Amino acid sequence: MLILALFSFACTTSVQSSSSPTSDGKADDDADSADSGGSFVVEQDDGDAGAEGDGGDSSGATSQGPDLPKGASCSTHADCGEGGICEGVGCGEGEGRCVEDPAGRMCTRDLVAYCGCDGKEFKTSGSCPGDRFEYRGPCEPKLADGEPCQDSRQCASGQCLGEGLEGCAPMSQGTCGTADCTADLAPYCSCNGNDFQSSGSCPGRQYAYRGPCEAAE
Structure with a gap:
């Protein structure tokens, strides 16, 4: 009986050992499963990724100013028909722009100083001047060297200088000072959409961009 019991125990142990996977076998199976589970590498087109990253237009088109x-x-309110107004920077003939329905537009509720074309200061909305003017800011006193400006007529030196004059935002400003300007006449587009010419190194006032206004159309 003892011999039969020992033989039965040995057989049972052998069967359990052969049916249970070893830890090494399980690791191998897992590794094989991972390899056969469809692992892959994504290949990116560097050119396309660069174009999307730059956020550029594939047509290469850019806006100017x-x-x-x-x-x-x-030149006057009368030029704009009944109810219209003539406004904007510039006091030369035809330098204003008509606004046909001033009551129907949204205007900021701040009060900004302007130097009018009659040499008198007036204050009104920063986005809706309602009249023509020489420049933003009071007519007097003239500004000292080093002070921010948008037009040479604001400065005691008679010169408003710097690359900051490009652009038509209120914060697009130059600095009063003195400089030797080139004697050429370069074309500029004003902030009211009119062409003017000035020194290539000293435009003398705020402007939308260099070159004739027609270049943006």
């Missing part, structure tokens, strides 16, 4: 007034040129 800020949005400019679209109204008809004018």
Whole structure:
């Protein structure tokens, strides 16, 4: 009986050992499963990724300068028809722009100083001047060297200088000072959509961009 019991125990142990996977076998199976589980490498097109990362337009088109007034040129309010107004920077003939429906537009509720074309200061909305003007800011006193400016007529030196004059935002500013300017006449597009010419190194006032206004159309 003892011999039969020992023989039965030995057989049972052998069967359990052969049916249970070893830890090494399980690791091998897991590794094989991972290899056969469809692992892959994504290949990226460097050119396409660069284009998307740059956020550029595939056509290569770029916009030039800020949005400019679209109204008809004018010199007085009468040029703009009933209910219209003539406004904007510039006091030369036809340098204003008509606004046909001033009551129907959204205007900021701040009070900004302007130097009017009659040499008198007036204050009104920073986005809707309602009249023509020489420049933003008081007519007097003239600004000392080193002070921010948008037009040479603001400065005691008679010169408003610097690359900051490009652009038509209120914070696009130059600095009053003195400089030797080149004697050439370069074309510029004003912030009211009118062409003017000035020194290539000293435009003398705020402007939308270099070159004629037609270049943006």
